Amino acid sequence: MMSRLKKTKELGVLREKICSERAKQKKKIIRVCSGTGCRASGAQEVVEAFKAEAIKQGIDFEIRPTGCQGLCEKGPIVIVEPLDVFYQKVDPFDTAKIIDLTVNRGKVIDRLQVVDPITGELAVKEEEILFYGKQQRIVLRNCGHIDPTSMDDYITVGGYGALAKVLNDMAPDEVIEKIKKSNLRGRGGAGFPTGRKWEGGRKTESDVKYIVCNGDEGDPGAFMDRSVLEGDPHSVIEGMIIGAYALGNCKEGFIYVRQEYPLAVKNLTIAINQARELGLLGENILGSGFDFDLEIKRGAGAFICGESTALMFSVEGKRGMPRTTPPRSVEKGLWGKPTVLNNVETLANIPPILVKGAKWYTSIGTKSSPGTKIFALTGKVKNTGLIEVPMGITIREIVYDIGGGILGDKEFKAVQIGGPSGGCIPKEYLDLPVDFDSLNEVGAMMGSGGLVVMDESDCMVEISRYFLSFTQVESCGKCPPCRIGTYEMLKILERIVEGKGEEGDIERLESISRHIQETALCGLGKSAPNPVLSTIRYFRDEYEAHIRDKYCPAGACVALGRYRIIEEECLLCGLCKEVCSYEAVVEERSRFYIDESYCEKCGACIGVCPTGCVVREFERKTASTASNLPTGKQGVAT
Numbered sequence: 001m002m003s004r005l006k007k008t009k010e011l012g013v014l015r016e017k018i019c020s021e022r023a024k025q026k027k028k029i030i031r032v033c034s035g036t037g038c039r040a041s042g043a044q045e046v047v048e049a050f051k052a053e054a055i056k057q058g059i060d061f062e063i064r065p066t067g068c069q070g071l072c073e074k075g076p077i078v079i080v081e082p083l084d085v086f087y088q089k090v091d092p093f094d095t096a097k098i099i100d101l102t103v104n105r106g107k108v109i110d111r112l113q114v115v116d117p118i119t120g121e122l123a124v125k126e127e128e129i130l131f132y133g134k135q136q137r138i139v140l141r142n143c144g145h146i147d148p149t150s151m152d153d154y155i156t157v158g159g160y161g162a163l164a165k166v167l168n169d170m171a172p173d174e175v176i177e178k179i180k181k182s183n184l185r186g187r188g189g190a191g192f193p194t195g196r197k198w199e200g201g202r203k204t205e206s207d208v209k210y211i212v213c214n215g216d217e218g219d220p221g222a223f224m225d226r227s228v229l230e231g232d233p234h235s236v237i238e239g240m241i242i243g244a245y246a247l248g249n250c251k252e253g254f255i256y257v258r259q260e261y262p263l264a265v266k267n268l269t270i271a272i273n274q275a276r277e278l279g280l281l282g283e284n285i286l287g288s289g290f291d292f293d294l295e296i297k298r299g300a301g302a303f304i305c306g307e308s309t310a311l312m313f314s315v316e317g318k319r320g321m322p323r324t325t326p327p328r329s330v331e332k333g334l335w336g337k338p339t340v341l342n343n344v345e346t347l348a349n350i351p352p353i354l355v356k357g358a359k360w361y362t363s364i365g366t367k368s369s370p371g372t373k374i375f376a377l378t379g380k381v382k383n384t385g386l387i388e389v390p391m392g393i394t395i396r397e398i399v400y401d402i403g404g405g406i407l408g409d410k411e412f413k414a415v416q417i418g419g420p421s422g423g424c425i426p427k428e429y430l431d432l433p434v435d436f437d438s439l440n441e442v443g444a445m446m447g448s449g450g451l452v453v454m455d456e457s458d459c460m461v462e463i464s465r466y467f468l469s470f471t472q473v474e475s476c477g478k479c480p481p482c483r484i485g486t487y488e489m490l491k492i493l494e495r496i497v498e499g500k501g502e503e504g505d506i507e508r509l510e511s512i513s514r515h516i517q518e519t520a521l522c523g524l525g526k527s528a529p530n531p532v533l534s535t536i537r538y539f540r541d542e543y544e545a546h547i548r549d550k551y552c553p554a555g556a557c558v559a560l561g562r563y564r565i566i567e568e569e570c571l572l573c574g575l576c577k578e579v580c581s582y583e584a585v586v587e588e589r590s591r592f593y594i595d596e597s598y599c600e601k602c603g604a605c606i607g608v609c610p611t612g613c614v615v616r617e618f619e620r621k622t623a624s625t626a627s628n629l630p631t632g633k634q635g636v637a638t
Contacts, residue, residue, distance in 0.1 A: 004279040007287045008164040015155050022156065028061040028103055029081040032090075033144060035068030035230055036223070036263055037385075038075035042091060046076045049092035053099050061103060064153075067231015068223075069144035071131050072385035074114060079144075084125045087112040117382040117404035131383045134401050136364065138372050139348045140388045143231035148267045151274040154234040160280055162351035163238050166245060167288040170354075175246040176202060179350070181358035183370050188214055188306075188343030189418070189447045190523065191369070191436040197340055200330040201247045204338040209250040211243045212334070212341045214311060215257040215264070218303040219419030220470060222450040224374040225344035227386050229257065229264035232348065233271035237294065239347030241280070242354065244292045247340060254315050254334075256297045256305070268296055303474035306448075307522045308341045310476065321478050322522035343448070345374055365391030369435035373446065379415075379453035380407045389434070396430040399453055410455040414538070418447025420467040420474075421527035423534030424460060443534040445527065459556035460539040461546050465493040467531040475525070482525035485516040489532060498559040501547035506536060551620040558603040561618040563594045569613035576605035576614055 005011055030050055034043045043065075050063045069077045074088035080102050087098065090112060101107040113122040114129050123129045137143075146153035154160070166175055180195030201209060213236060217225040229236065236255070244250040257265055272294050275281040283291045297315050304310045305320040312334050314320035333339025349371060353361050362370040369391040378384050381403030389398065395415055399405070406412050414424045417434070423444030425432065432438055436446050454463065472486040489512050492505050513529030520526045536543060545551045552560045565576070565585075570592060577585040577592060584598035585605060594605070594614075605614045 005286055008168040011160055011164045018152050018156055029064055030061060031064045031066050031079040033069040033075055033077040034065035035227055037068060037072035038077060041075040043076040045092045046090055049095040053095045057099060064147050066145060067143040067148050068227040068386050070386045086114060086126050088114050130404055131402055134397055135388055136372050136390045137388045138352055139228060139345050139374055143227060148231050148233055149270045159234050160238055162354040163241055166242050166354060167286050172246045172248055178354060178358050182353045182361040184349055185436060186343055187345035191446060194346055197330060198246050201338050201340040204331055206338045207249055208337045209247050210334045210337060210339040211240055211247060211250055211253040212339060213240055213255040213347055214341055214343050215255055216299050216306045216311060217448060218306050219448055219450045221378045221452060222376045222419060222448055224376055224449045226261050226264050228344050228348055230267055233268045235348045235351055236344055237271055237275055239350035241292055242350050245290055251291050253294045254297050255294060256299055256311055256315060259298050259301050265296060304476040304524060307524050321476050366435050368437050373449060375449045375451040377403055377451050380455040381453045382407055391435045392433045394431050394433055406455050413456050413458055414454045416452040418445040419450040420470045421524060421530055422447045423530045426538040443537055457554055457556060459552050459554040460535040460542050462497050462556055464532045464535040465497055468493060471528040479521035479525060481516045481519040482528060485512050486528050488512055496546045497557045499550045505547055506543050549620045552618060555618050559601050561616045562596055563599055563616055565592050565594055566613040566615060567591055569611050571611055575608040579604045579608050
C-alpha cells in the first residue's frame, strides 16, 4: 500500500520511482482487452489461460488486463509488447502458441492477425490497421494501454499531473479561463461550453456547491461513457477534482452510473479508494488545504435520468423527473445548491487540456468544435466498435476509412447520429464534416455519440418507428406533449409500416412533431421527434410508398408483401407449418403452400426454414392496377 502524499512534488517523486523500477525489470507485456465487449467474447478466460501458461512454462512477463481497445467485434484482442503485435479473436487455446512463438521467439501468428477489409492484407501492428488510421485519441489515450485497477499504471502515464499543476501553480479563476480558451464543449449532447458552465457555478455565491458526473448512458448501442469509466476511471476522477477546485466551496461530488454497468462501478470504486489512500481525495489534498471527496450513485436504468434535472432528483433519492428551468442547475441544483453537471467524456478531457494547453487543444478539430469526439460505431459497417476522431472529420471517412465500408459491399443509405434524439443523414451528405454546428444544420445532432450506419436494405420508416418507440417507452410522462404526442406519433408510424397508412399521415406527423418541440418540458422530449422529422425530410418518398402503394422500397417491413414457398427448393420438413400460429401453411399432395387469406405476415416461417425457400415478395400497388382488381379482393398486382 502506498503512503499518503502530503505535497504536490511527492507525486512526481513517486512517478519517477515507479518508472525506474519498471525500467529495471524490463518485462515483456501482454495486454488483453478486458472491456465489457471483449469479456463477452471470453477475454477473462484468455487472461486466466495466459497466467496458467506463464506458470507452466516458468516465464516472467506481465499480463495486463486493459480497458476497451476499440475494435470490439474482433475481440478478445491481445497486444504483445514490445513488439506491438496485434492479435484478434484470441481464445484460451491460442495462449500457449502466443507465448512460445511471439513472446519467446518474436514470430507472428498469421491466423490471429487482422485482415484489412479493403486490401485483404494482414496487419501486424495497431498503426497498420485501417480502423485506427484516422483516429486521434485524447479521451481514450489510456484505454487499452493501462490496467484500470492499477494506480501505478495511471501515475506512470502522467496521471494526476494536471491536478498537481493546478493545486501548485493555478488559482481557480485561471483554471476556468484556460478551459474557456480551449472552447471545450459538453460531450453529453447539447455542446454547451464547459468553461462558461464552470464560470457560472463559481460566480454563484453559496457556502456549499456540488459537481456531478453524468454517466447515465441510455442510448441504444452507445457505450462510450461506459468504456471510459471501465478503462480509465482515474482520468474522470482527476477531472472532477479539478472542476471542484475551480468552482470553490465544493467539497463533495457524485458520479451517477447506470445499474447496468457493473464493471464500470467496480473499477470506479477501486479507483476512488486508491485516490483516497494516496491523499488525492479527502481532506487537505496534496497539502493544498483543499478538501474534496466523491461518491458513486447508481441509477436504475431510466433513460430520463440522463436529463440533468431528473438526474439530480435521482441522486437525492427521489423519482427521476425533469423540472422547469430556469433556475439553472449552476444556480439551484442538488438540494437547492449550485451544481455543475458534466458528462464523462467532457471530464476526461480536462487533464490533458491543462497539461498541454488550450492552444494545443484548439489546434485539433474545427474552430467552433475543437478537440475530438468518441462514437460507438455500429450498424452495417465491416468494422464496428469504439472510435475517437477529430471534430470535422467527414461521415465518409468514418464509414469507409475507419469502418471499412458497408457490409456485403451494399450501397450506403444513411447514418443515424445522436441516438434516439438524433437524426438520419442521407448519402448526399457523406462529405459533411461531423461537428456540432454542421450536424444541427442538416437536422441531426451530436448527441452522446451513437452512430448507426444503414444500407439499402434498411427501411427509414421502420427506423424512425424503432427510435420513437424507444423514446415513447422511456418518456417520464410528466408533460402531455411528450407523453401523448409521442404515443400518437408511434401509432401513426405503426399503421404505416403495417400497410395501413392513410393520406395525411405525413402531415399529421410533422404537425405533432412541431408541437412537441415547442412545448415539451425537457430537452429529451423536445428532441424526441428528430428521427421522424429527419427521415420525412430526406426519405419522404419511402413514407409515400408505404402509404399510397402499400409497398416497402427496402423490402424490410414484414407486414407488407406476400409470403410464398418455393416448391423446387422445399425439403418438406414441415417446420414452417409447425411454427405458424395462424394455420396459414397448408400441406397438400407432398407440397407446402401458404394460404394468404390466413397469413398474418409474422415472418415466423422465414425464421425457421433451413433452406430459405420461404420468401417474402414485394410488389408495388398503384392506383391503375388496384382499380383492375376484383371488388373485395386484397390481391397484389404487379
